[in-house]
Amino acid sequence: MKVLITGAAGFIGSHLCDRFLKEGFYVIGLDNFLTGSPDNIAHLFGNKNFRFIEYDVTNYIYIPDDIDIILHFACPASPVDYLKHPIHTMKVDSLGTLHTLGLAKRKNARYIFASTSEVYGDPQIHPQPETYWGNVNPIGIRSVYDEAKRFSEAMSMAYHREHGIDVRIARIFNTYGERMRTDDGRVIPNFISQALENRDLTIYGDGMQTRSFCYIDDMVDGIFLLAVKENLNGEVFNLGNPEEHTIIEIARKIIHMAESNSGITFLPPLEDDPKKRCPDISKAESILGWKPKISLDEGLENTIQYFKLKLNIKK
Numbered sequence: 001m002k003v004l005i006t007g008a009a010g011f012i013g014s015h016l017c018d019r020f021l022k023e024g025f026y027v028i029g030l031d032n033f034l035t036g037s038p039d040n041i042a043h044l045f046g047n048k049n050f051r052f053i054e055y056d057v058t059n060y061i062y063i064p065d066d067i068d069i070i071l072h073f074a075c076p077a078s079p080v081d082y083l084k085h086p087i088h089t090m091k092v093d094s095l096g097t098l099h100t101l102g103l104a105k106r107k108n109a110r111y112i113f114a115s116t117s118e119v120y121g122d123p124q125i126h127p128q129p130e131t132y133w134g135n136v137n138p139i140g141i142r143s144v145y146d147e148a149k150r151f152s153e154a155m156s157m158a159y160h161r162e163h164g165i166d167v168r169i170a171r172i173f174n175t176y177g178e179r180m181r182t183d184d185g186r187v188i189p190n191f192i193s194q195a196l197e198n199r200d201l202t203i204y205g206d207g208m209q210t211r212s213f214c215y216i217d218d219m220v221d222g223i224f225l226l227a228v229k230e231n232l233n234g235e236v237f238n239l240g241n242p243e244e245h246t247i248i249e250i251a252r253k254i255i256h257m258a259e260s261n262s263g264i265t266f267l268p269p270l271e272d273d274p275k276k277r278c279p280d281i282s283k284a285e286s287i288l289g290w291k292p293k294i295s296l297d298e299g300l301e302n303t304i305q306y307f308k309l310k311l312n313i314k315k
């Protein structure tokens with residue numbers, strides 16, 4: 001079985017490459033290194049079951065191989081990254097989605113789309129089930145990401161309905177772990193880097209906004225099941241950890257776990273920052289038989305150790 005993973009040099013994509021290889025698949029990874037790094041897949045070069053293509057998915061994609069499963073994970077995912085590349089982000093999840101869906105049609109491949117909890121915007125229903133249609137500001141600064149993901153979901157479903165493509169959509173909630181960039185701007189990389197370097201942790205707003213953080217190994221288990229189970233054609237699943245925390249709780253926990261002398265600095269709130277977010281994962285639990293297993297403490301400990309190496313911190 002052959003899989004194509006776009007965004008293969010990114011955080012989640014590189015872990016997916018590892019997982020599919022471990023399960024005996026041949027993996028073609030594709031990435032243009034916009035927000036990813038060759039370091040994340042360096043250990044795979046030389047593996048006879050892995051091939052890497054440096055390519056931009058916003059261009060037409062030609063791949064001669066037969067492909068069984070396509071996972072479209074390319075896309076800047078950190079708000080800092082997608083606000084730096086607003087138009088490219090919209091292209092990756094419009095043109096990139098069109099090209100990868102077109103490839104799925106040509107190869108008769110199953111198609112897994114990496115969507116996001118951001119399709120729910122600043123949610124008015126809590127926790128968020130898949131049946132919630134969301135509360136997104138279509139002209140706000142975050143819309144380049146949110147609306148592109150919503151468009152990609154719509155496009156995936158159109159290919160499913162018109163061409164019968166076996167499409168599955170993962171609405172991924174905040175995920176963290178090894179191989180995130182120390183400067184990627186998301187809250188956990190920011191807080192861990194700041195704590196390890198004894199700089200103040202930066203909280204946007206009062207820190208009472210919530211998020212639910214899933215460790216990468218759990219997320220990869222969920223995505224893998226979504227990709228390989230039969231009879232999920234046209235289905236959408238929330239994947240995330242339903243344990244909800246305020247951002248200030250996360251800041252205090254990371255300062256404690258990193259044995260840091262950092263304080264906390266409160267900065268003005270970000271525009272359109274969702275006030276709360278928590279997945280209802282009952283559908284994934286009952287149909288995929290999946291729920292996260294790794295505690296926040298264990299996941300953060302692994303991530304802190306990884307960041308120590310990356311930041312060259314000896315203590």
Ligand code: NAD
Pocket residue numbers: 006007008009010011012013030031032033034035036037055056057058072073074075076077078081092096114115116117171172173174175176
């Ligand atoms: P990431 O930035 O680490 O990885 C994205 C990868 O896509 C990078 O390697 C980047 O170079 C590549 N890429 C970007 N534009 C490209 C292009 N035009 N052509 C080819 N490659 C391109 O982000 P991530 O956290 O690994 O996210 C992966 C996917 O999961 C994204 O689609 C993201 O929207 C989705 N997602 C992630 C989270 C999360 O918490 N990590 C949450 C929701 C959804």
Ligand code: UDP
Pocket residue numbers: 078079080174185186187188190191202203204205209211247270273274
């Ligand atoms: N956040 C923060 N300080 C930081 C980075 C992020 O307070 O240095 C907050 C941000 O305002 C948001 C939450 O942490 O409320 C999660 O932000 P992140 O960028 O990780 O992802 P999001 O869930 O917003 O996509």
